[in-house]
Amino acid sequence: MKRIVLACGILFSGWIAQAQITTGSNVGVVPTESGSVRGYVHGGIYTYKGIPYAEAARFEAPHKPKPWSNVRSSYTYGPVAPLLDPTTNVQDESEFVFNHSWGFTNEDCMRVNVWTPGIKDGKKRPVMFWIHGGGFTSGSSQELPSYDGENLAKKGDVVVVSINHRLNILGYLDLSAYGEKYKYSANNSVLDMKAALEWVKNNIEAFGGDPSNVTIFGQSGGGAKVNTLMAMPSAKGLFHKAINQSGAFRSEMLSKSTTQAITAEVMKALNLAPNQADSLQKIPFPVLANAGKKALQVVAAQLKAAGKPVGGFGLSWGPSLDGDVLPYQMSSKEALDLSKDIPLLIGTVKNEFAPFANMAMANATAAEVEAVIQKTYGAKAEAYKAAVKKAYPNNTRPSDLLDVDRMFRPGAVEQANVKSAIGGAPVYMYLFTWQSPVADGKYKAIHCGELPFCFNNIARCEEMTGGGKDAYVLADKMSQAWINFAKVGNPNHKGLPAWPTYNATNTATMHLDNTCVVKPQLDKDLFAL
Template identity: 65%
Template structure:
């Protein structure tokens, strides 16, 4: 019995050797090495060829699945020969195509909008070695932009090269279906469309399945996968933690400014939205299949009108509207997402997944929404606060001073985020009831660019987590303080991906979070751990639904 098995094993190993010789980057005088036989890896669907940049094997635009409009993803078609995978693939079409930008903020963010196509199920990989037996931790990045916009290449901070190089981790980033393409609930119109409300999230499960089946050939360990994301990407991490079909495909999770993952749409709401879309398109329920051929711009316009219409209806009915308005996102459909995130059954699904969760100090601050506040005096800021807090204004000011005693600018009194921070705490409180550890952080470092007016704005910490200060000098200033802090932040992310514990010698001891201790690592020029430092501030500010 043993000899046939041994013979088969030898044949298998020999065939593997024929197409997947272990590679490490050879010394080169040039930053980039590329060519017909460079960085070739066999996947389940065919060979892909990337390139080597600064010693990191790099692959872009690899298909991980395919899907018809509103249909669940299926495995990608196989190909013959070697597929060139050296540039980013298509991104999901945007509801509102970018035709103009704000000059100042675009200087900071430096968006790369990419090119659009509904066939956008692609992923990118960065690794120090391929076709070897080294089991590197895998970090799968889920981009921001809510559930409606963004891509894996949208911001320069998303590039995985420096993170891979620093931590010897395999970094993966993913494109998937968004907005009306990913989250239009047509389940009321036939069995064919039963999954349509969540196909955008099902794409991410398909990506994780691809990682499980293929990442070992790119030097990664399929049994040590961390999913991490910021803003909408953080919400997607939270959503996957509540998806039974994602169970076992990842082992740790990091949620950055992603408090929006705490509520899924009820089918009663998603059904009203889809009915309004059909009404806008002039389609009867018997004509539902026609929606698959509606041009995207017409479909997107109908979706926008439908969302506005249903939001106005809900307001008239006295229903609560999310802080950023009614938008596209996951639905509690009873199958892909059987529970709301706050349900005990949902919490139990990911009870064994270590979690790191946090936000930035200033997020969508008041002076970002109203730049005229930047030149306001302290008295003018206090007068504005008086209109909002009335007799509680002094208590508010006292709470701000207690939470952040080093703040000096007038706008510091009004620019502190309470929405994302509150969401992060709620997620941590819920998760801490399980057996896996929870670590909380708050990124408070203030960027010096543009006279320091952007502070610790939404997205600021991403460049630090990816160790990408040099790629994001417009946002961070690129100075020594930023570089030093990035070393600390990125190492925490790396250590967490490796072990489920972010502690390292560059930080003070970072305790596990509990609702009782409120332990929060403050990332700043001087990193410290604090305990319920902003409790009074959060108690006095209004609770807003994300």
């Protein structure tokens, strides 16, 4: 009996050592401009969640939050932006892989989360400012388990920050024609992100961070938001490096005439006259969202009839040219000059959404895949197969011929080519090709698949990564590259082969896999098709 009790005691003490958390009224208290906040310590990392960085009336510009006098408890994530289509059901297997945390919604959603190795210690650590994906319409800072900043903060001695902000119609409805208080409403979501960066500038030193060394990074829609901030004159100086992960979309921002046409259709759908625009501030969100959907459909049809582009994903809510907050198209010389001195790390994952599109073919035979290719590409079938094999000579499964991304990577290559050509700060290109073993390997290098690796969160994301040894080894290499880039603008470290700066001539691309290797661009023929 003594031996059993002793063994249980040893086991119990081991659990405590692994999962110790420190909380209390005087634990992790940090002052901010609006009032003091209290966090908790887990794994040696001070953690703060749901701190207000701004507030705003619906459709109005953000401003600093009302101050509070007591110490504000900051233990749990704050509200997320209301969604156009609330999740009421999911696909079982893919939901297992992504393991979403949907959160609770509230229009008062401007919140910041912070992970830091130390407070009040005089250190100035690099700040890694994470912007979530979900396009410009959905998502949150807590949506995926990979977004947790604890391991990245601990590994790199950096401060990790993530934010929630207004999205969809709440962040992008252009009411500028209906009153001065709505002057910036077409880009309020972008102003929210700027407000969060200003919060970092004014408060992050108290959390052990360096406001003069801030890296913005984001994936998918978050990567597109990184590009947006790089083209925003008033955001210049609030960040110093940028990482764009699968977010270099090539469609142009909407014009003022289009955004105002969308708003006119929203007003029409709600039977509101121009002098009733203030009524939009009180309409229930689901009613407003449905009116927005109708308006987008109407204007998309008008643009299509006029022979004008409606964007690769169709007409949707997002940043637009307003002549003030965003005066330039992101690919314009003026916008590129704004971010000329910002080092850029940019890349995509090998398969992105392609495995979803071809899920029925995941275990198809070579003959079945050949039939699909012949039907899809006709006279170009042989050229297509040759181009895929040239780009990825180590493919092994028949379905690999179908599952190569051609939606995200072309934009990343184009952006890297253009930015590297202006002779400013360096550009580094990556391609994540690691194949997940989960569900018989059919998800491959899927969209979001690199996130557990750059955040060093394999254990939190076993459903996506499998949690095997190879995943941990690659995560160690990738997270260190992201950390080094945030520190000095260069991702090189001794765990990787030499990673050259990218230009349109050398097209040097780090392939991130079980064996990491630098290759030139091998998919030019595929892009041409």
